[in-house]
Amino acid sequence: MHREDFQSLDPKFAQSLVDIVASELKKNVNITDDRGVILASFSKERVGQVHEAAAQRLTSGNIQEFSVSAEDEIRMRGVRRGVNVPIIFADRCVGVIGVTGDPETAAPYARLAARFVEAALESNANREKLMIALKEKRELQTIFVNKIISIQEEERKKISRELHDETSQSLTSIIVGLRVLAEVVTSKAEREQIMQMRDLVARTLDAVHHLAVELRPLLLDDLGLIVAAQKYVDHYCQQYPIAVDIDFVNLSREQRFLPEIEITMYRILQEALTNIAKHAQASHVQVKLRRQRQRLCLTVSDNGIGFNPDFTSKSGTRLGIFGMKERVELFDGIFAIKSLPGAGTEVAAEIPLANKKNKKRIW
Known part of the structure; x- marks a missing residue:
């Protein structure tokens, strides 16, 4: 009225x-x-x-x-x-x-x-x-958050490609040059110094490559969520002493979704696994990505030490959880965390695939 x-x-x-x-x-x-x-x-x-x-x-x-x-x-x-x-x-x-x-x-x-x-x-x-x-106010907040995420993702994508196309190539050229130089010099001490420099540059190249993937994996844009998620999990298992099982249900490697949905699910997977590595003290993680009717669902559960979700929400800590929740809510999706001290944690996100909002999104 x-x-x-x-x-x-x-x-x-x-x-x-x-x-x-x-x-x-x-x-x-x-x-x-x-x-x-x-x-x-x-x-x-x-x-x-x-x-x-x-x-x-x-x-x-x-x-x-x-x-x-x-x-x-x-x-x-x-x-x-x-x-x-x-x-x-x-x-x-x-x-x-x-x-x-x-x-x-x-x-x-x-x-x-x-x-x-x-x-x-x-x-x-x-x-x-x-x-x-x-x-x-809520509609304006949604537009504002959406715009911020859009700018962030575009900047991540730009920096990632620059690191991959320019910085990585330059570092690779330096490695090749140092290898050639090591073969030319006659002094054993100088050769060892050059090889040490080459190893340092090689480690820097690996770090740059890792940073580029963290910022925006090219696989996500080129081959989609399924391939990018599997690759991220494989790399994660190499980096941390944590066993991760990933299961795709009603999905194929070739299946694609709207870019904004794919990047949202990828970021939630990334944030959830990062939090596990930092805080959970877990030895095993179960990742399940499934298509259920007209919804894309992701669950990440671990056997770690758990925490009190109510305490973290009231105290304002763990902004990563808040960011995941905001991303999902932009799509009228559902985000939930189940955890108890000593009983592990489960992160769950559901995004509707058939949603008018999804068709209007700009990022």
Whole structure:
């Protein structure tokens, strides 16, 4: 119910107000719309009838309190003896509320009832306004987060390709040059120095290659999520003393998804495995990536020391978890963490594949 777009009283809302007012006042109460049709009444059989006295007042523009006498009750349709007070909301009359009984004694009750209805309408409109503002804020936040991730991924992709295409090639050329130089020199000491330099450059090349993969694996763009995930797990097992089993269900190596979905799932896998290596003290990890109907689901579970998810969320630590959650929620997906101290951890993410939002995403 928007103040500026207000058309008429909602019948259900009006009936709930009538029930409340009638119960409090112990009186028969009714509410009409702005044309004099009874929207709500303590006597339910009156709903839908035209309150002739209210209709005459409302159509004439004479918007003010009026009473109905015993003679009016006999002479007019749909009226009962009592007092009727206009309901003013957003600077216009949206209807009339009537309290039956002797006009002199009913008048204070009718005025009180009108003020109550007006206050309820005001409260309802303010609540609706706050809900709209909150929705707009969330939409803006989603756009903002989406844009940040878009910029981050583009920068990662750019730097990764520069490291792969330029820095790696330059380092490779240096290694080749040092090998040639080592074969030319005659001094054994100089040759050993050159070979040490070559080994250092080779280690630097490996580090650059690892950094490029961490930033944005070329396999992800070229061959897709399945191949990139398997390659990442293989490299992870070489780097850390942790056994990782990865299982693909209802998926093939050639299967592709929207680029933004693939990079989101890859980042969650990457973040989850990184957290395990840093914090979990685990010896075994189970990764499952599956397509289930129109959803892509990822679970990463370990046999590590676990933690208290409630504590980390309340204390504001582990921003990586917050980042994973935000990425999934951008797709109207589901993100969850199950963990207990001493009982391991499971990270689960589900993203719907058929979603209008996914088709509009820019990154």
